[in-house]
Amino acid sequence: MVQINPAEVSRWKETYLFPNVRTYYSQPLVLVKGQGARVWDANGREYLDFFGGILTVSVGHAHPRVAEAVCRQVREMMHTSTCYLNEPMLKLARRLAEITPGRLEKCFFTNSGTEAIETAIMAACLYTGRQEVIALRHSYHGRSHLATTLTGNAAWRTAGPLPGVVHAHNAYCYRCAFGLSYPACDVACAQDIEELIRTTTTGEVAAFIAEPIQGVGGFITPPPEYFRVAVEIVRRHGGVFICDEVQTGFGRTGKYMFGIEHWGVEPDIMVFAKGLANGAPIGATIAVPEVADACTNYSISTFGGNPVSTTAALATLEVLVDGAVPEHVDRVGSLLFEGLQKLAEQYRFIGEVRGKGLMVGVELVGEDRSPAPDLTNRFMECAREEGVLVGKGGLYGNVLRIAPPMTVGEQEVAEAVDRLGCVCRRLAAGA
């Protein structure tokens, strides 16, 4: 096997990968090993992983229960296709029906969040016999033509958008599109969906799709009543509610298994990927029976319901439930939030700390709260030097996304906050 000289990594990337394989940092980081909330690079340097492979490594790198279950399954059978059934797939479908809220019951498995989103929109259109969909500004729903059309962020929407999708204002209180303040605003952003339906659609919408907390959008967290108001309007107009839990699912937001449970609304369709299988590729769409039963068309996903990925998911769910991980996330998430909030009190360039559980966003700003994307890039580089990996997002590229594996310990959270404090000091000193 050819060995890659670490100094040659960038050249290999440029030569052999599409340029839109975008990596963080001026010098791409090559990771070779992970254990719990820590990862190691090709030079043997250790980092605290506070992004978890984009909120995907939910119970920690190389978790022994997940690793053993996967190895066992690989030795038994790696693939069946959906022309045949396999037990892990059926068991996972049943488990998801048990743990999801409301009447969600029937699953369709795929390989990624993007495909799960496609499945959800297809189901909504088949069930309602309608074509128009409401998505949110600042959202992210994946990389296919339809998913980029749903995504409310120009940077990700390079293909000409498909017809039939309109974008409602999101509940971005820090930068309210209506210039209002919560709670006096009476969630004007949610109320505006009524006007949006009446003016930009035929009045007959198939679905409203939204993330309980917007992930790529910069962990934008709506006020508690936002979803109740928005979903009531959509349902009154005959549409179903598709909840995209790709980032918020499986305890990430603390206390509950799913982000939407904080907001007291029962979805008609839910979409999962990322954290469901601790890093094994998987996508899943679950729907209430009458919506799922409308999907009688031919549709195959060759790898969907793959026994290895579904085994990884079953083991991950066991760890999450047996270890009461959502409750743990609630506790350590508060420590993380409070630590970052203290930094916000000291450094004016931290405009807002927001989020829930272990999904904490830090919006970096200049004078007059203007977005500070360059400072955010410098923050990322300095954090890497300090040995902590965090993510980035937001329409303006100025929000740090901090989301370690959910099994992270209190000590590791304290260590990360300390290191991020060092980064703040260095930036304040002009680094």
Ligand SMILES: Cc1ncc(COP(=O)(O)O)c(C=O)c1O
């Ligand atoms: C909320 C949300 N939905 C859908 C997707 C698409 O998932 P995937 O990258 O697995 O296709 C993502 C990916 O980041 C996401 O954050």
